[in-house]
Amino acid sequence: MSNPYLLLTPGPLSTTSSVKEAMLKDWCTWDDDYKQIVQSIRSKLLQVGQVSEAHYTTVFMQGSGTFGVEAAIGTAVPADGKLLILVNGAYGTRMQDIAKVLGIRSETLVFAFNQKLDVEQVNEALERDDEITHVAFVHCETSTGILNPIDKLMKVIKRHRKIAIVDAMSSFGGIPIAVEDLGIDYVISSANKCIQGVPGFSFILCRISELAKCEGRARSLSLDVYDQWRVMDSEPGKWRFTSPTHVVRAFHQALIELEQEGGVEKRHERYVLHQLALVSLMEKAGFATLLPKSLQSPIITTFKYPLHSEFTFESFYRFLKEKGFVIYPGKLSEEHVFRIGTIGDISMEKMIELGKAVSAYVTDIMGGQ
Ligand SMILES: *Cc1c(COP(=O)(O)O)cnc(C)c1O
Numbered sequence: 001m002s003n004p005y006l007l008l009t010p011g012p013l014s015t016t017s018s019v020k021e022a023m024l025k026d027w028c029t030w031d032d033d034y035k036q037i038v039q040s041i042r043s044k045l046l047q048v049g050q051v052s053e054a055h056y057t058t059v060f061m062q063g064s065g066t067f068g069v070e071a072a073i074g075t076a077v078p079a080d081g082k083l084l085i086l087v088n089g090a091y092g093t094r095m096q097d098i099a100k101v102l103g104i105r106s107e108t109l110v111f112a113f114n115q116k117l118d119v120e121q122v123n124e125a126l127e128r129d130d131e132i133t134h135v136a137f138v139h140c141e142t143s144t145g146i147l148n149p150i151d152k153l154m155k156v157i158k159r160h161r162k163i164a165i166v167d168a169m170s171s172f173g174g175i176p177i178a179v180e181d182l183g184i185d186y187v188i189s190s191a192n193k194c195i196q197g198v199p200g201f202s203f204i205l206c207r208i209s210e211l212a213k214c215e216g217r218a219r220s221l222s223l224d225v226y227d228q229w230r231v232m233d234s235e236p237g238k239w240r241f242t243s244p245t246h247v248v249r250a251f252h253q254a255l256i257e258l259e260q261e262g263g264v265e266k267r268h269e270r271y272v273l274h275q276l277a278l279v280s281l282m283e284k285a286g287f288a289t290l291l292p293k294s295l296q297s298p299i300i301t302t303f304k305y306p307l308h309s310e311f312t313f314e315s316f317y318r319f320l321k322e323k324g325f326v327i328y329p330g331k332l333s334e335e336h337v338f339r340i341g342t343i344g345d346i347s348m349e350k351m352i353e354l355g356k357a358v359s360a361y362v363t364d365i366m367g368g369q
Contacts, residue, residue, distance in 0.1 A: 005321055006350055009328045010142045010170050010300045011065075011192040012199050013344030015254065019197060022253040027245040034245065035237025037252050042232070044255045048172070048195075048264060049179040049187060049205045056180065057211065059229045061202045062222075062244060065169045065190035068202025070098045071223035072165055072186045073136060075214050077104050081133040084109065084125060084162075086117045088148070089141035090331050091167060102219045107132065113144050113332055114291055119152045126160040134163045140171040140297045143331040144290060145339065147171075147297035154182040163210060169193055169202075170299050174271050174343055176264045185210045191247055194267065194299075194343055197254040200247030271298040274342040274351055281355030282340075285362045290337055299343055300328070305336040310366045313338050319365065323357035 007014045027034050042058035049056070061068045073095065077083050083104055085095050088111040099106040109125055111117055117137055126132060135157045140147050150166070157164045165186045168177055172187065174194030179187050185207045192199035204225055211229055218224035222241070231240045261267050275298040279289060282303055290302040305311060313329060316338070320327055330337035342351075362368060 005324045005326045006346060007326050007344060008341045008346070008354070009326060010339075010341040010343060011190070013192065013196065013341065014346060015196055015198060015250070016257060016345045019250045019253045019257065019345075022249040023198070023246040025249075027249055029243050029245050030238060034248075035235075038232070038237035038239070038243075038248060041248065041252055041255060042237075044259075045203060045205065048255075048258070049177060051180040051205060055208055056205050057208050057229060057233070059204050059206055059211075059225050059232060060239060060243070061204065061225065061228065062200070062239070062241065063202065064199060065167075065188070065193070065202045066094065066098075067223060068188045068190060068204055069095060069167050069169075070102070071202075071218070071220070071225050071228075072188050072204050072206075073098050073104065074102050074220055074223055075218045075225040076163060076165060076186055076210070077134050078214075078217050082106065082129075082131045083165075084122075084129075084132045084135045086122060086135065086137035086148075086153070087111065088115060088117055088144075088146060089113050089138065090143035091138045091141055091169070095136050095138070095167065104219075105131075113141075113335075114146070114295070116146065116295060117148045117153060119149065119156050122153060123156045123160075126156065126162065132162060134165060136165040137167070139166055139168040139177070140175070140299050142170040142300055144302050145297050145300040146291055146295050147175075147299075150177065150182065154184060158183040170343070171297070173258060173264055173267065174299060175268050175297070179205055191251045191254075194271075195251065195254050195258060196344055197251035198247055200244035201251075268298065271342055273348065274298070274346060275301060277348060277351040278340055278342055278354070281351065281358060284355070285358045287358075290335065300339050300341040302330065302332075302337045302339050305338070306366070308366050315365060316361060319361045320354075320357055323353075323360070325354055325357060 172189035191197040
């Protein structure tokens with residue numbers, strides 16, 4: 001089973017063949033063996049998040065990552081609550097959209113896409129408005145690749161005793177996050193990012209004492225984290241509605257492979273090496289990154305279009321695809337950029353091959369720049 005190309009995208013991403021092979025059987029959704037697998041995944045994810053079983057629980061939600069974010073926000077914030085949303089990119093904006101659609105009272109602090117979420121301004125906003133009950137932000141803004149200062153943000157949020165909802169979609173499993181030590185109440189990620197599974201569900205690590213207060217709060221029947229939790233705990237491992245059984249099997253295999261790799265720290269090291277190699281090969285070919293290195297995550301990197309009349313994203317994309325690599329368009333309306341991800345089942349050999357392909361494009365199409 002060979003892939004037509006390597007995905008250098010932030011999910012779905014390239015998975016191992018053993019992860020894909022785990023999907024080659026039909027699995028019953030309420031059978032005991034299956035439910036045991038679900039329970040084992042729930043508990044392994046608590047380890048990945050460095051939290052204790054006594055204080056945290058894992059709840060799954062069918063659908064892509066956004067379903068998990070919408071479910072968490074819609075379940076956590078009560079009718080008389082108010083949500084402060086911190087935005088420095090498209091996924092922060094999406095949380096703002098979610099609050100609007102769900103009719104949740106909210107306030108937004110917007111920062112430039114090339115600026116970290118500013119802790120001082122968050123502090124001021126929380127001092128200014130004591131009606132705020134919850135704060136939501138994105139850890140790694142995948143739209144640019146910027147890494148927000150989760151430690152400092154959580155210190156301020158906890159000092160003000162607010163409930164924290166963190167979209168760690170593209171970082172969980174790829175960057176160590178000590179969820180309990182940091183005091184995060186809800187952290188959301190999905191099957192097809194750094195755990196390296198296939199798409200189909202999201203998961204939310206929840207502080208049990210907070211989730212226990214959420215009965216009847218959800219603005220949606222399906223996206224109710226509290227109800228899903230009650231069912232998953234009372235009939236251990238059962239999902240309320242049809243679960244993505246094949247995806248769950250693949251995810252279980254992906255978690256085993258994360259352990260075999262040496263856990264999150266080792267995976268993080270691999271991603272960091274790939275990202276450094278990527279920037280070096282791209283700079284060698286004349287491309288420049290959008291962000292300074294100090295703001296950059298190891299997950300995905302944004303590059304500016306070179307100032308050359310022969311360069312178009314379309315031709316670059318097609319050229320690389322033919323050589324076996326798929327990259328990602330930009331997600332910023334105000335900048336001409338594209339993105340390359342460094343997460344998934346990729347290796348340093350592949351990065352070297354990518355370097356050759358990029359150089360070939362520069363020589364063949366751009367005439368050597
Ligand atoms: C991938 C991602 C999401 C979810 O996107 P989906 O397309 O719904 O899976 C949300 N937030 C961040 C930061 C992401 O990287």
